[in-house]
Amino acid sequence: MSIQTWTWILVGITFTLYIGIAIWSRASSTKDFYVAGGGVSPLANGLATAADWMSAASFISMAGIISFGGYDGSVYLMGWTGGYVLLALLLAPYLRKFGKFTVPDFIGDRYYSNTARSVAVFCALLVSFTYVAGQMRGVGLVFSRFLEVDINTGVMIGMIIVLFYAVLGGMKGITYTQVAQYCVLIFAFMVPAIFISIQMTNNAIPQIGFGGVDENGVYLLDKLDQLHRELGFAEYTSGSKSTLDVFFITAALMVGTAGLPHVIVRFFTVKKVADARKSAGWALLFIAILYTTAPAIAVFSRTNLIETVSNKEYATVPEWFKNWETTGLIEFNDKNGDGKIQYIGDASLNELTVDRDIMVLANPEIANLPNWVIALVAAGGLAAALSTAAGLLLVISSSVSHDLIKKMIKPSISEKGELVAARLSAVVAVCVAGYFGIHPPDFVAATVALAFGLAAASFFPAIVLGIFSKRINKEGAVAGMVVGILLMLFYMTKFKFDWFGGGTKEDWWFGISPEGFGTVAMIVNFIVSIVISKFTAAPPKEVQEIVENIRIPSGVGEAYNH
Template sequence: MSLDVLTYLFVGLSFALYIGIAVWSRAGSTKEFYVAGGGVSPMANGMATAADWMSAASFISLAGIVSFIGYTGSAYIMGWTGGYVLLALLLAPYLRKFGKFTVPDFVGDRYYSSTARTVAVICTIFISFTYVAGQMRGVGIVFSRFLHVSIDMGVVIGMIIVFFYAVLGGMKGITYTQVAQYCVLIFAYTVPAVFLTMQVTGHFLPQTGLGAAVDPAFNSTLGGKPVLEALDGLVEELGFTAYTTQGTDNLFNIFFFTVALMAGTAGLPHVIVRFFTVPRVKDARVSAGWALLFIAVLYTVVPSVAAIGRLNLINTVNGADGKGTLYAEMPAWFKNWENSGLIAWQDVNGDGKVQYANGSPFKGAKPEFDGDKRAEDGHRLVSNGLTGDEAKFDAAKQPFANEVYVDRDIMVLANPEVAQLPDWVIALVAAGAIAAALSTAAGLLLVISTSIAHDLFKKTLTPHMSEKNELLAARGAAVVAILVAGYFGLNPPGFVAQVVALAFGLAAASFFPAIVMGIFSTRMNKEGAISGMVVGLVVTACYITYFKFMGGTPAQYFMGLTPESFGTVGMILNFVVAFIVSSMTPPPPAEIQHVVEDIRIPRGAGAAHSH
């Protein structure tokens, strides 16, 4: 069976499984009038949460970004995992007691102000949109590779499938479907990782594979050295900074970046909702624990997939002798991904060999393909390629100019092919990536559509809207969300994980402090919260705009902080401004203060009826 047929089979089977479960769980009428626990065990709910949580960004993009930016990339892993813990322990239980499904609802009621609600709604929608855009790009990458179409076409196909799946199929948030999705995606992620680790090191467990030594059978020169040491040596030879020290010159920045990711993550709307789907409070806590475990299974595999994948990629492209490989001898995966437009080769030195090193072989960072024109040997021609001396490189640091462009987002998908794993493993990865993207996209679309329909229209703009129109507005919002997300999928403003990081910075600077103070400070009033949110949001947005779109240079960074990290500064400003403003304005109504106290220390009616 060919790889394509296998892929269709795996993807088709996994879809049949999800739909089957959805139908089965719909049709099943219970016997009892009042069902215990909704029939979902905390463990199953933990898996479902993990599936919601692990998006295409986690599945497809995370290992890729760590792979290319090295050590600094661990900030993503720490930030996102830490954010989950923060959310599970610090926020979700109190939000549940407060009785609100969404952060905007909480903010709106806690600060008795529809202005506050609207600010929060806008933040939520913005984060969700960027997040969905990431999913779209992820799905697009998978489809483009396995249906042999361009990435743009892949995104369009992905949009259509997500639309049917999430909006028409009515399959949003069915716990057991998501359990199945988790199983598919975790299997799809770990199996190739085990194979890859075995192949490169002879050690079977990916989590500890980084400490193992490279197998001499894999590469005779690197054989015997620990993986990271081998990788450091290899990339330094090619003119890159050592993998393990990349970015460590500014630990302060990494720290702020991690905090921004954590705080931003803690407000992720579609994950918060998951804490509320279990009827018993205790079960909700237990399932949060399970979810953390299930998330950890994937996240701990990421560093080794990243490092070993990079090693394997360089080894394959440059050959065992490190001098490059003739294009004609390149394996099929290289050409396949080239067809998707996610790999490009520009023969800078004209030797017919593919060579990978530091630098860009193009004017600009990305290749611009010259239509579908091909060279005599079959590789795609680019219109912005450099030749000969145009490509400047420091001959003291690297042996040749870079000739290859590899999109970071293909790392996880390409890994099994690069490592020449069996076809069924590659097919499995495709099914897993689609599962990751669909589960998150469906959850997010639900959140976006209800946020717009419920929080924005019903609660703020048109309070007398009928339930029917609310449903209509929700559907409409989902469609718009898919279209906008599709647009960003076609024209990504950066790599998936990075765009998402920017959105998180804004979230951290805006509503994270509002939530925390809303729960833990009885004194915080609407004036404080709103001015805090506005200051945090505006300062952070200005910083990002200046450096990302108005040509600010890294030399001008405030205390060396990148735009992605600046959210933490915004957050601190938010806290400070909120406290100052609230101490100068009247305290919130007594009723609100009681509610906030009750969230943590409940009272009974006995006290109320002591007369």
């Protein structure tokens, strides 16, 4: 059977499964809709968190980024996993004990102020929207390449599916679909990795395989370093970023991960505090399976790519090369007219550009794996993109229906009314996300990584200080968040969109890239919060009691209505 037939079959089966789960687990109350009724088991929550977390970026782009960046790609590996340690140790248990529905809920109550709540809602919406647009784009990419439908039609199909289970099932529907989506995506990621690992190194475990030897007894990593040196690329295991920048980017990604509202909110869905800790552990374990495999795939596909195309006659390139060329994601420009592909580090002589995002999708084809494996990867990419999109849409819709409408605009709204509002805002959010998927503004690609900087600069200090200090008051927290997010927005727009006079790499402050600047903005947020709190009145007694209370795990009860 052809790749396309296989893809239709596998995508059809998985989509039917997701819709079936959505119908079975639809939400009947706001508590169902926001936190899945608060009764999800830690294991299921761990699986759902892993799927929620691993987006199109993790599944489709990350191995490709590492493949092209070598050691530089480590920032994503450490950053996107290390954040879970912060989450499990510093945030999740306490936020669960606090027991509300959303992150702005915590900020608003802990800092006894609707100003703090509005700032939090603004940050949550900003972070979630920049992130969700990238997911819809990922859906479109998979559809257009493997099902040969128009990229916009692909986005529309994805929208309808997400709309169906997010609007119907809320958090409850999303949680159980995400459990299924994790299984699909991890299977789809591991099968080709194992195949290729056996093919190239004779070892079925990719994590060990990429430290192994090829058929000539040469260590794979040494061979790759050698190839990179010959072709004039930066050595694979050393990379080209400065140590300082690697440090700051890793820190920004870690802290940003811990501050992402769609991840935090997952820990509101379990029964008790101990379960929140436990599900963070499960989540990281499930994430680690993919994250430790990705660098192996990166090495395999990089070696394969160079060996397949470098210095080969263009006329004899394999079929996958031509297929990707038609999507514009591989471009060959025979500058010296010799009919051969010169793929080298020197940009003025290099004749081949390969979009990093295609490495995972093209990898099975490059390695000549059977058609069903290639189709499986397509289904896995869709699972990854859809599960993350759904989680983000829920944050957007609950920010509107719960934090804005119920808590600020119309507190008298009935439970039923709030549920309707939640569903309506989910519909609007899906349409907006779809619009950005079809008409991607230039900033999407640039800002998905920056969403982490924004989360690091705004939420993380406010939440951590709110738990670990009784002295931090609303003046301090609000000032910290506002200064943090504005500073981050300023630096990001200055160097990414050329606002405020723009600037180049040489103008970066202390040589820190915009991706790593979230760390600086976070530190500034911490300092501003602490200093301003010191010079203003201590928080009221009730608030200090809340803080005392969230530090003790017992007495959590059901996630209560309020």
